[in-house]
Amino acid sequence: MIRIGICGYGNLGKAIESEITKSSDLELVAIFTRRDPNSLKIASNTVVENISNVQNWKDKIAVMIMCGGSSTDLPKQVPEMAKLFNTVDSFDTHAKIPEYFDIVDKIAKENHHVSTISVGWDPGMFSVMRLYANTILPNGSTYTFWGKGVSQGHSDAIRRIPGVKDARQYTIPVESAVERVRNGETPNFTTREKHTRECFVVLEDGADKERIEHEIKTMPNYFADYDTTVHFITEEELKREHSSLPHGGFVIHSGKTSNGNKHVIEYSLKLDSNPEFTGSVLIAVARATYKMSNEGLVGAKTIFDIPPIYLSNIAPQDLRKNLL
């Protein structure tokens, strides 16, 4: 059994706690939290520990799955945890990945651990699809579309506007843009041409609708470059209609070989629950991380470095027989 720890008990930590029971080779041994362990109601019978006691678990956990957020938690926690354990995380701030990789790589190497960073679906499965496609058809263009799905970051941005009580934001790919790429065209899209944004907003009593709608639609980085629709709804409707966290998207690569022959590769995900799918990826990667560490590898790794067979707990000969 591979002994697994979960660090952080939000949506992702909860999903992993639940999904890990499907893997007969993995054993969840502890959940670590910054909160008072006694205050945490968890779904399983796992031990809950305050994160300050993590040092005591150094030889009792093979892989720590890091479930904090990318903005502040992971950049701080992963370099610390990589001193004690092999780790897996879903760091998803694309622009900062190179710098983050170097920091984690150095610490993991010094401490003879493997730290697999930035896994989930994007970065993660979408990344490896971009790699396969670009490598097979180097003369081509890759497009990534996200949605339809809930963007937590954009929902949070709306919630920070004074007068907003709650909000949910959906990122929606522009159907006609997806179709053009799917048909082998290689257009240069503007941001606006690829995705639209739809917002469902609950107001505080007496808040100014027009001001808030204007603030959302003109918010730089988040909404200003998109065609954005704002709907004001009641708190009850938000809870009833918008409480799940679906997501998904498409990676489409179109490339050419000799004589102008065209080829289109498409990978798509349609997910009812973003955290449960992301958690499922992290669990498989935890297994692969353990195997890489057992082989004597050290340092930061990504999904690019993982032989796909390492993700599975099924015997290689059975995989070749049934899936090859």
Next chain:
Amino acid sequence: MIRIGICGYGNLGKAIESEITKSSDLELVAIFTRRDPNSLKIASNTVVENISNVQNWKDKIAVMIMCGGSSTDLPKQVPEMAKLFNTVDSFDTHAKIPEYFDIVDKIAKENHHVSTISVGWDPGMFSVMRLYANTILPNGSTYTFWGKGVSQGHSDAIRRIPGVKDARQYTIPVESAVERVRNGETPNFTTREKHTRECFVVLEDGADKERIEHEIKTMPNYFADYDTTVHFITEEELKREHSSLPHGGFVIHSGKTSNGNKHVIEYSLKLDSNPEFTGSVLIAVARATYKMSNEGLVGAKTIFDIPPIYLSNIAPQDLRKNLL
């Protein structure tokens, strides 16, 4: 430069000869044929050798890409070539892969070579998609649909009927079946419910249409279990409308996580030229095979064993920056 040989100069060998020029780290050094080398008109300036002289190239070729057919060529040639070189092949008789793997594995190990077997798109990219999907969502069902595309095996089967001058057979996925799976249903399809077959047949002078149509539609294994349509056309029309070799298909996996949340993963290929795409996969795998051999690995490998990053000739930090 990684020195590459091509063994076999049919559609696949020709495609590799042409596509390999896109890789600045690969050098095509020789093409091997069973024919008289002087009779072979090739597209490049590469040396052409009779296969009987291959022994002389033992230390001059890093990876031999095997381009023969799966029914008789590869099972005979690959075990011989694995004594002399690292090899890559597209052996695609799914039922015989386990036995083939064991034979090649033994010889490659004895001779300290890596032989990557059964790559292309199915087996190959479709296989690794089935593996990723089943590993991430073990509680789920995977469906593979092929087409619309030309099946060489089925075209050949029609050509063997007396009275048939030439033929082309298209495998076509049943749209409504694909849609059901794409929507997360997990039906048990019969063979007939997944694919239809469409045949374009050129008759010899005076041949009996009705008998031939009946023979096609009732041919066991190839057509009897399918809804098959037969069109009789002229030789000119066959050349004009059906001379290219398009293919493609879909791998769709739908799985569940906690609380019944559903997730659908889909990978699809739409290929203008089956041999050019297959050749492009084999080229990337030849690079990975060279790297695995350089690392000291030996034996038979499949796409399951290859860290995706090994397929690329781009620096790892650039891949992480641009594709992760």
